[in-house]
Amino acid sequence: MEELSLHIIDLVENSLSAGSDFINVLIEEDTNKDFILIIVEDNGRGMGPEEIKNVDDPFYTTKKKKVGVGIPFLKELSQLCEGNFTIESKKGEGTKVSLHLKRSCIDAPPMGDIKNTIFTLIASTEYCDLRFFYKKDGNDFEIDTREIRKILGDIPLSNPEVLRFLKAYIEEKFKKIGGMT
Amino acid sequence: MKLEELRQIREKVEKQMRLREGQARIKIIVGMGTSGIAAGAREVLKTFLEEVEKRNLTEVIVTQTGEKGLSSKEPIVIVKEQEKPDIVYGSVTPDIAKRIVAEHIVNGNPVSDYVIEIGA
Numbered sequence: 001m002e003e004l005s006l007h008i009i010d011l012v013e014n015s016l017s018a019g020s021d022f023i024n025v026l027i028e029e030d031t032n033k034d035f036i037l038i039i040v041e042d043n044g045r046g047m048g049p050e051e052i053k054n055v056d057d058p059f060y061t062t063k064k065k066k067v068g069v070g071i072p073f074l075k076e077l078s079q080l081c082e083g084n085f086t087i088e089s090k091k092g093e094g095t096k097v098s099l100h101l102k103r104s105c106i107d108a109p110p111m112g113d114i115k116n117t118i119f120t121l122i123a124s125t126e127y128c129d130l131r132f133f134y135k136k137d138g139n140d141f142e143i144d145t146r147e148i149r150k151i152l153g154d155i156p157l158s159n160p161e162v163l164r165f166l167k168a169y170i171e172e173k174f175k176k177i178g179g180m181t
Numbered sequence: 182m183k184l185e186e187l188r189q190i191r192e193k194v195e196k197q198m199r200l201r202e203g204q205a206r207i208k209i210i211v212g213m214g215t216s217g218i219a220a221g222a223r224e225v226l227k228t229f230l231e232e233v234e235k236r237n238l239t240e241v242i243v244t245q246t247g248e249k250g251l252s253s254k255e256p257i258v259i260v261k262e263q264e265k266p267d268i269v270y271g272s273v274t275p276d277i278a279k280r281i282v283a284e285h286i287v288n289g290n291p292v293s294d295y296v297i298e299i300g301a
Contacts, residue, residue, distance in 0.1 A: 001218060001219050006218050006219070006223065009213060009218050009223060010215050010218055013213050013214060013215070013218070013245075013247050014247075016246075016247060017247040070215050113223075116223070116227055117223065119227075119230075120223055120226045120227050120230060123230050123243065124211070124226055124230065124243050124244050124245045125244070125245065126242065126244040147184060148184060148187065151184060151185065151187045151188055151191060152187055152190075152191050153191060153195075155190075155191055155194050155195070155198075156242050158230060158233060158241070158242050158243040158244070159190075159194055159239060160233055160234045160236075160237045160238060160239060161190045161193065161194055162187065162190060162194075163230055163233060163234040164234055165182075165186065165187060165190055167234070168182060169182045169184070172182050
């Protein structure tokens, strides 16, 4: 996957398949301090010490038949890019995955279309709440489906009226922080 | 813009929903496992959301799921409609997503070329 934002989707999907009902995503890019930080934290079923050890193995997965390449790739990437990669997890409590990279590293994939990544995930996550906190060079933007659902009640986030609003809302916030549009 | 503006949208949508007495009639589920994402599922998901918005499809819910175990045919899209069997599409691109909305969701004719499974 050639964009970091696609890896973010992948990490969010991992959290969803762990049965989380809340996922907190923090993304920070800083040009001057030259780093990228991505944290995905969930309240899913979590993993015990044995399972965490297995996560590094590309042939290990709890999902049916699939080979999990996401985590080993990110771990390798963090080594190539003078960063680090950690997974903290507790059975029954949740998992926190953190990736830290040197932003100018030539092996680091570009962040990619982070705006649309946030929009599509926010609009299509039916049974789970999501919070995104995106910070770029000191300016930040936050969106939280718990807040949105509190206002919307039973109306789905993929209702056309809601979609129009969310798209414009995210667009405007991104413009303000000077993120990629 | 403020999230509070959603309150007016809620009132408007609730009024519309009362008129039709309906909830969502059709669910479009996009497979977003690792291989699905690598094969372009994000763009497909985005296209569905855009089409729902453009065509004002108030009876459709767009959502996503993890791996479905058919990685050679990712991105996978499942269309669930009340009282009808689930239709599973494979190798969906944004263009095919547009056809699924126009032909299947709006006109009721599944895009048979890309159907890979008909479920219960």
